[in-house]
Each structure stands twice: as structure tokens, then as C-alpha cells.
Amino acid sequence: MQSRTDKGNGNYAYIDTENEARKVLVEQMQGTLVTIAKDVKIQIEFNPARVAAYRLLGYENRMLRAEDFNDDTKDAGEIGAGHTVTALYELVPAGMSVPTPPVDPLKYQPAQPATAAPEESTPMSDEVFTLKIRYKQPDGDVSTKQEFPTRDDGLHYAQADADYKFAAAAAGFGLLLRGSEYKGSLTHDAVLELAEDGQGADRFGYRQEFIHLVQKAKSLGPR
Numbered sequence: 001m002q003s004r005t006d007k008g009n010g011n012y013a014y015i016d017t018e019n020e021a022r023k024v025l026v027e028q029m030q031g032t033l034v035t036i037a038k039d040v041k042i043q044i045e046f047n048p049a050r051v052a053a054y055r056l057l058g059y060e061n062r063m064l065r066a067e068d069f070n071d072d073t074k075d076a077g078e079i080g081a082g083h084t085v086t087a088l089y090e091l092v093p094a095g096m097s098v099p100t101p102p103v104d105p106l107k108y109q110p111a112q113p114a115t116a117a118p119e120e121s122t123p124m125s126d127e128v129f130t131l132k133i134r135y136k137q138p139d140g141d142v143s144t145k146q147e148f149p150t151r152d153d154g155l156h157y158a159q160a161d162a163d164y165k166f167a168a169a170a171a172g173f174g175l176l177l178r179g180s181e182y183k184g185s186l187t188h189d190a191v192l193e194l195a196e197d198g199q200g201a202d203r204f205g206y207r208q209e210f211i212h213l214v215q216k217a218k219s220l221g222p223r
Helices: 002-008 018-027 029-033 162-178 188-197 206-219
Strands: 035-046 051-056 077-080 089-093 127-136 144-151
Touching (some): 018 029, 018 206, 029 077, 188 206
Antiparallel strands (some): 035 077, 035 127
8 A cells, every 4th residue: 555655646544443534534634635735855954063963763765865856857745735744853963973883994085073063153053954845836847945944942852842742752652663773762651751741632532542552562562
């Protein structure tokens, strides 16, 4: 189903409960049927003065080459009415060591020094990254590009909104399910804490359902 969906720019869902059917066939149906932008591409350029290394969590089957971003002949995904897209990155701030596997020293070129944090402010030194978006109108063939420079507001986790905390819980649960080497010391209890902090109003109970799934996975024991 995933392969067919990717090739046909469609959507698929696994419906196993009445609640899931309501979400897919009622709450999300308009976004599935009404396309507001096609061939949507997202690219992020990190500022090396602020970010020493980064890693995208997930989206392995949606990755494009950097040079494909400006190529309007390259197919990408569609965005429907009411759809939102969330991408999470793990960042290593500039000035901190980046864990890398041991390799032999370079013979024909000098090793690149670690990027240090900027000592003085410049017009762009406070920018962490620039988000670039390309998209076509539903009936168009030429894309439009928009750019959004982003700065670090210095907020702590306690100041994050419920959606951010819940997204972090979902990403962490994915790392645990896959037995990812990047899960570190993450546990089901930590995921549950994130999810419960991010449950919010939960109008249709979807987030509570996620919490139940994590609890069930925890009861099965470690992978």
C-alpha cells in the first residue's frame, strides 16, 4: 500500500477501529480529496555557525537529492486542505563535539576544524536555519519558492506547546519500535511522559489512543 501510494501521490490508512474510521473517513477526508499544492518540496539549510551536525528523524522514503529541489521535473508529494507536515531534527550545537566513527586521517586535504560558535553578532549569526519551500498550484507546472529564516528563541522544554511535546513522543516511540541505534537512553516511560504532557484537549481521543499503544508496547517488555 505504501509503495502504491508513493507512486500515485495518494494516501492510505489502516483502519482497525471505529475511532480510526472516523478519523480517516470523516475528519481527514477533505484533506485527502482536495489538493491545495502539488509537488511540494521542503529543504532546510542549517547555519554552520549555530549547528555542527543534524539528523532528520524519519522520512527515509521521501528524501530527495539536494539538486532536485529546484528541478520542477522531479515529482514530489501533494498537500491537501487542512494537512500539516511535521519534521523533527536532532541537532548538535556548534562548538560541541560531533560523534563520528573512527576513520583514517585525510592524506590529500587538511581535516576540517569543528565549527565554533560565533563570537560577535552579525545579521545572520542568530539564524539557526532557513526553511525553503517549493510548490506548484494544483493546475500549474512551474513552482514557487518561499524562504523563512528561523532563529532560536531560547525556550526550554517546559515552555514548548502540547503539539511539540506530542510530536516528540511519537518520534521517540518510533525509535523504540525500530530498535534504533539513535534512541540512546530513551524508554517507554519517557515517551509516556512526553505524550501525557502533550495530550492537550484531545477532542477526539486520538492522543489518548496513542498513549494506550505505548502502554501496551511497554507491557510486552524490551525489544
